Amino acid sequence: MNWNQQTDRLNLRLPVTDQDGDGLFELLKDPAVSAHIPKSPMYASVQGLDELRRATMQFQAREAATWLLERQGSEAILARIRLTNINWMTLSAQLQWELSQELASDEVDEALAAVHAFCFAELGLHRLDMRLKPGSDAHKAHLIRSDYAYEGCLPAQLEFESEWVDLEVYSLLAEN
Numbered sequence: 001m002n003w004n005q006q007t008d009r010l011n012l013r014l015p016v017t018d019q020d021g022d023g024l025f026e027l028l029k030d031p032a033v034s035a036h037i038p039k040s041p042m043y044a045s046v047q048g049l050d051e052l053r054r055a056t057m058q059f060q061a062r063e064a065a066t067w068l069l070e071r072q073g074s075e076a077i078l079a080r081i082r083l084t085n086i087n088w089m090t091l092s093a094q095l096q097w098e099l100s101q102e103l104a105s106d107e108v109d110e111a112l113a114a115v116h117a118f119c120f121a122e123l124g125l126h127r128l129d130m131r132l133k134p135g136s137d138a139h140k141a142h143l144i145r146s147d148y149a150y151e152g153c154l155p156a157q158l159e160f161e162s163e164w165v166d167l168e169v170y171s172l173l174a175e176n
Contacts, residue, residue: 001122003065005114010107012067012081012114017056020068021049023077033098036136038160038167055082062086069103069111078103081115083128091126093119097139105142112146120174127174131157131167143170 005012015024025048027033031041042048058064063086069079078100086093095115099108119125132139134153148170156164 005118007110007114009072010111011070011072012111015052015055015066015068017052021052024048024051027077027100028098036132036139037096038158038165091124093125093128095128095130108142109145127171129169129171131169134166134168148172
């Protein structure tokens with residue numbers, strides 16, 4: 001099974017641990033990139049390598065998958081899209097992304113369509129969900145354009161930086 005995906009304008013590929021650390025750090029050091037999820041920004045380039053090692057271990061254990069998004073003909077990493085909490089019994093998983101400000105909305109939609117097609121057709125998943133901090137309107141718009149349904153808000157779902165964080169849940173079923 002080939003996990004690398006290609007669209008008309010974009011490449012979604014699995015990361016290469018010893019090559020993509022600096023590029024991932026460049027993306028994730030901007031706090032705005034991960035403001036929609038409870039995640040701290042990166043402060044040192046070695047953190048990018050740690051993230052890639054963790055992604056490799058989770059992929060080998062069939063727990064998660066990580067794609068790095070690049071425009072065709074470019075090596076700049078514009079997004080990280082993760083499939084996490086894969087449950088092979090219920091055929092469900094959580095989607096998570098960090099998007100560069102350089103990505104246009106139609107490029108995000110194009111990448112999501114490729115990820116959805118792969119998850120439903122190749123992996124045989126039935127349900128994807130994504131959790132966002134309330135007020136993440138730009139990310140919510142991507143989900144709504146991709147036919148995700150709002151399921152509700154999980155109050156005080158987790159503690160992050162000494163505050164309890166609510167998370168809104170959006171889901172997409174394979175039949176949608």
